Amino acid sequence: AQSVTQPDIHITVSEGASLELRCNYSYGATPYLFWYVQSPGQGLQLLLKYFSGDTLVQGIKGFEAEFKRSQSSFNLRKPSVHWSDAAEYFCAVGAETGANNLFFGTGTRLTVIP
Amino acid sequence: GAVVSQHPSRVICKSGTSVKIECRSLDFQATTMFWYRQFPKQSLMLMATSNEGSKATYEQGVEKDKFLINHASLTLSTLTVTSAHPEDSSFYICSARVSGTTRNTIYFGEGSWLTVV
Numbered sequence: 568a569q570s571v572t573q574p575d576i577h578i579t580v581s582e583g584a585s586l587e588l589r590c591n592y593s594y595g596a597t598p599y600l601f602w603y604v605q606s607p608g609q610g611l612q613l614l615l616k617y618f619s620g621d622t623l624v625q626g627i628k629g630f631e632a633e634f635k636r637s638q639s640s641f642n643l644r645k646p647s648v649h650w651s652d653a654a655e656y657f658c659a660v661g662a663e664t665g666a667n668n669l670f671f672g673t674g675t676r677l678t679v680i681p
Numbered sequence: 682g683a684v685v686s687q688h689p690s691r692v693i694c695k696s697g698t699s700v701k702i703e704c705r706s707l708d709f710q711a712t713t714m715f716w717y718r719q720f721p722k723q724s725l726m727l728m729a730t731s732n733e734g735s736k737a738t739y740e741q742g743v744e745k746d747k748f749l750i751n752h753a754s755l756t757l758s759t760l761t762v763t764s765a766h767p768e769d770s771s772f773y774i775c776s777a778r779v780s781g782t783t784r785n786t787i788y789f790g791e792g793s794w795l796t797v798v
Contacts, residue, residue, distance in 0.1 A: 603789070611725075611774065611789035657724065661787070669776075669787060673724040 569594050571660050573672035580648050581680045588643040588675050590632075590658030600641040601659040601669065602632055611657065617641065628652070653679045684708055685777050687790035694765055694797055701761045702793045704775030710755040711777035715787070716748075719772040731758045755780065765797040 572591045580586055592598055599618050603611040615626025622634040632643045641658060655676050659669040684707040694700045704714055712733050717725040729737045729750050737750035747769075749761040758777075762769055774792040 601787075611776075611792075613788065671724045 569660065569670045571658050571670050571672035573656075573658055573675050575675045576673070577676045577678065579678040579680060582650050583647050586643075586645045586648045586652070586677070588656050588658075588677070590641045590643065590672060591639050592641065592658070592660045593639065594660050594670075596662060598660045599662065600632075600634060601661070602626065602630070602641075602643050603657045603659060604628075605655045605657065605674075607654070614643070614656075648677075648679055650679045650681060653677055685775065685788045685790040687775055687793050689793060690791060691794045692796070694795070696766055696797055697764055699761055699763045700765055700795060701759055702773055702775075702795070704758045704760070704777065704790050706756045706777045706788070709777075710780040711758075712755065712780040713778040714752060714758040715776045715778075716750060716758070716760050717774045717776070719774060719792075725774060762795065765795070767797045770795055770797045
């Protein structure tokens with residue numbers, strides 16, 4: 568069965584500190600992985616995606632994520648967090664082709680302390 | 682990048698009335714669109730998959746007669762919440778898959794807040 572687990576419901580970091588948001592997945596086929604960010608009251612914005620190739624993926628806003636097949640993980644990282652990064656982050660897994668939807672994790676809420 | 686627009690972004694309606702939410706892909710064609718619902722502090726839950734020119738496929742537990750989905754063109758899908766009740770108050774988000782590609786890149790709208798009073 569397909570599922571995405573984000574073990575951390577809420578994370579608080581100081582501005583300027585590094586960040587890692589965890590994501591583990593279970594998927595029956597080759598997974599294609601996404602990270603989305605949702606600012607309060609707004610929709611989702613794609614941060615980055617992994618389809619194939621280099622397992623370290625660069626995204627927007629200085630984020631990166633690393634696909635580790637052996638650990639079924641796709642953790643999101645940022646070396647130095649900005650106050651504007653405070654938001655809800657969703658990891659999702661889907662199929663490469665077809666009309667398949669995405670399976671979402673429950674999200675991790677990031678609070679940034681000045 | 683690809684843009685998906687939802688309208689209205691916020692709507693308040695009276696209990697028993699119907700409300701329509703539009704989802705438009707502004708600069709690409711979308712054969713498939715998805716409608717999600719998000720309850721407070723929870724993740725997105727897929728409600729239905731909308732394919733252009735055909736009936737939507739609803740997820741288990743979603744009332745198709747209550748949540749009417751129409752995907753009449755390659756750039757527009759609508760969700761109509763009929764006979765709305767306060768428990769239908771939620772954040773509704775649509776997404777659209779770019780047509781004609783082999784990659785499953787999906788773009789999301791900004792969402793619509795529905796409050797039923």
